[in-house]
Amino acid sequence: MGDKFAGKVALVTGAGVGIGYAICRSFAMEGASVALNDVDGTLASQAAAQINAELGIERVIGYAGDIGDVSSIRAMVADITARFKHIDVCVANAGITLFGKFLEYEPAAFDRVMNVNLRGSFFTAQAAARVMVDRQILGRIILMSSVTGVQAMLGLDAYGITKAGIRMMARSLALELGGYGITVNAIAPGATVTERTKQETANYEQDWAALMPTKHANSVDDIASAVLFLASPDAKQITGQTLVIDGGWTLYSPVPPGY
Numbered sequence: 001m002g003d004k005f006a007g008k009v010a011l012v013t014g015a016g017v018g019i020g021y022a023i024c025r026s027f028a029m030e031g032a033s034v035a036l037n038d039v040d041g042t043l044a045s046q047a048a049a050q051i052n053a054e055l056g057i058e059r060v061i062g063y064a065g066d067i068g069d070v071s072s073i074r075a076m077v078a079d080i081t082a083r084f085k086h087i088d089v090c091v092a093n094a095g096i097t098l099f100g101k102f103l104e105y106e107p108a109a110f111d112r113v114m115n116v117n118l119r120g121s122f123f124t125a126q127a128a129a130r131v132m133v134d135r136q137i138l139g140r141i142i143l144m145s146s147v148t149g150v151q152a153m154l155g156l157d158a159y160g161i162t163k164a165g166i167r168m169m170a171r172s173l174a175l176e177l178g179g180y181g182i183t184v185n186a187i188a189p190g191a192t193v194t195e196r197t198k199q200e201t202a203n204y205e206q207d208w209a210a211l212m213p214t215k216h217a218n219s220v221d222d223i224a225s226a227v228l229f230l231a232s233p234d235a236k237q238i239t240g241q242t243l244v245i246d247g248g249w250t251l252y253s254p255v256p257p258g259y
């Protein structure tokens, strides 16, 4: 426990479990008040209660809300602003992965992935940025990209396109908001061990660890610590960047045997 974010308010979307949950927990452990969003309202409340119980202090509030729905984002941000008076950090973490072969991919799946990942991140950032600009807050916006926005992966075409778009979103919004003292960056995680990824693939952790030069798959805390750094005063001159966290997986391409 520390106080690096005491007095600050952080909003984290898609945070009932996984990476978002770890980010909320880390901010709360460093003294921040945290708005923990999830489309599953029960999960959001449970996750908030779990962190508060661990800390022994009420720092996290659960917010039900679908990031694919702009009116839901705006209502949530209005409520957070009314309650806390400011938003200092916005982590647009919510994202969905719908696997599928390119030749068979359906328009409905494509639209869902675009809607939550791209449109949702864009309008979450916009809603938070409006509060930061209105209240002259030197805010931090952190978007969630992926290594699949850097390297092509079979079955992740639509998802990868959104994650590449989020890298450009960070650059573009950083330019838009720099004059207000707001920074915008993205994190691009590689294989990260979460409830979902473990469930989707047997031996997920071991299989990915074997492919990573560091020989470890990411933990959720590897991502959370980078988010806290980008949200800290130490990172005030870093903006428009995408930080790849992947144990070196994207550094190399396949080579013939013997190299």
Ligand SMILES: NC(=O)c1ccc[n+]([C@@H]2O[C@H](COP(=O)([O-])OP(=O)(O)OC[C@H]3O[C@@H](n4cnc5c(N)ncnc54)[C@H](O)[C@@H]3O)[C@@H](O)[C@H]2O)c1
Pocket: 013, 014, 015, 016, 017, 018, 019, 020, 037, 038, 039, 040, 043, 065, 066, 067, 068, 093, 094, 095, 096, 097, 116, 144, 145, 146, 147, 188, 189, 190, 191, 192, 193, 194, 195, 196, 197
């Ligand atoms: N886990 C990984 O290996 C990995 C790698 C690269 C990037 N990412 C990205 O990191 C982010 C978090 O990934 P994760 O694996 O922790 O997530 P996850 O799939 O475990 O989901 C986390 C939470 O998001 C919620 N959610 C889904 N759709 C939502 C919506 N429309 N509005 C609000 N909440 C919603 C879910 O209910 C869930 O509780 C995502 O953007 C994902 O694309 C994850």
